[in-house]
Amino acid sequence: MENVFQARNKAKPLVYHLRDVVRDRASEGVTFRLRVPSLQISQGEKIALIGESGCGKSTLLDMLAFIAPPTNIGAFMFRPEIDNDSTDVARLWKKRHMNRLGDLRKRHMGYVMQTGGLLPYLTVRDNMSLSRSVMGLDASDTVETLARELGIARHLDKLPETLSVGERQRVAIGRALAHEPSIVIADEPTASVDPFAAEKIMSLFIGLAEERSITVVVASHAWRHIKRLGLRRLAHHTHRSQDGRTTETVVNG
Numbered sequence: 001m002e003n004v005f006q007a008r009n010k011a012k013p014l015v016y017h018l019r020d021v022v023r024d025r026a027s028e029g030v031t032f033r034l035r036v037p038s039l040q041i042s043q044g045e046k047i048a049l050i051g052e053s054g055c056g057k058s059t060l061l062d063m064l065a066f067i068a069p070p071t072n073i074g075a076f077m078f079r080p081e082i083d084n085d086s087t088d089v090a091r092l093w094k095k096r097h098m099n100r101l102g103d104l105r106k107r108h109m110g111y112v113m114q115t116g117g118l119l120p121y122l123t124v125r126d127n128m129s130l131s132r133s134v135m136g137l138d139a140s141d142t143v144e145t146l147a148r149e150l151g152i153a154r155h156l157d158k159l160p161e162t163l164s165v166g167e168r169q170r171v172a173i174g175r176a177l178a179h180e181p182s183i184v185i186a187d188e189p190t191a192s193v194d195p196f197a198a199e200k201i202m203s204l205f206i207g208l209a210e211e212r213s214i215t216v217v218v219a220s221h222a223w224r225h226i227k228r229l230g231l232r233r234l235a236h237h238t239h240r241s242q243d244g245r246t247t248e249t250v251v252n253g
Contacts, residue, residue: 012042013079015183015215016064017086020074023059033248034059039234040253043082043182046206046216048231049251050223055238056249057219061185064217065109066101069093080108080182106134110176110214112186112205116168118160124171125156131179146174150204166197173205177212184209186218199225206231 018039025032034056041047049057062068066089070076073093079086092100110131118127128143147153150170152163160168169189176184189205190198202218206229209216220226223233234253240246 012044013082014040014077015043015045015079016041017075017077019076020072021063021070021076022072023063023068024071025059029245031246032056032059033246034063035248035250036060036063036252037250038252041215041217043079043215044213046209046229046231047218047234047253048223048226049217049219049234049236050221050226051219051236051238051249052221055236056251058187060251061187061217061219065111065185066105078104080104108182110179110181110184112169112172112176112184112189114188114191116160116172118168118171118175120160123157123159124152124163127160127171128156128174128178131175131181135179137179142178142180143174146177146208149208150174166193166201169193169201170204173201173208177208177214180212181214183215183217186216188219188221191221195222195225198222199228202226203229 016039018036021036023034049060051057059068063070070093073090076089076093077086078089087104089101119130122130125143128146132142144153144156147156150173152167152170152174155163155167160171163171169192173189186205190201193201202225206216218226218231232253234251236249236251238247238249
């Protein structure tokens, strides 16, 4: 398995290697299946999964973040940093080592939700510091630096409700980056703002990730401005069974 991790690019080992991973979700007699025959993401890569709602974007992100367990797994390896050994995530899922999966997520990942997911009773500063607090990291100027880079330094002592939607999304991005993760996963991070603001926010986000050599996986329905930023688009297609009871999306990359 280690040879697979090194084969693609010796200078950039793989963060993720998935083979024959499937997740089924059933509701009211209808099944949705996400199938991943092969997916490889190198350290520092910027990846985009583009598609309309319901095509399985969030399901894939939740599997990559160890939130949603696959139904079937051929291989699922994870290596967040060059100095780490690869982790057999398939084995952890099968043995239900949820605490270990949670620790990996907490230590190595940031997550940007579509709605921001900010805590309304915390200031911008405290929201952005939350990921560092969870990690038990010492206070530093990281939050202030990120706030300046994101253009929200003047809002640090305000509550989220006083900010615009775009400003709240910048806070959410800052929170995801504040604990210096290896990977940031973003689910439609600019869906709630107008196209001009979306392009500006996404450019800031990818720029900050590039500076920090962070691997990014982003789901979106807007390919145009993401393409300009040089993200690699994952190939996927969706089809429905003749009886209409099963919808399957297949993702490769």
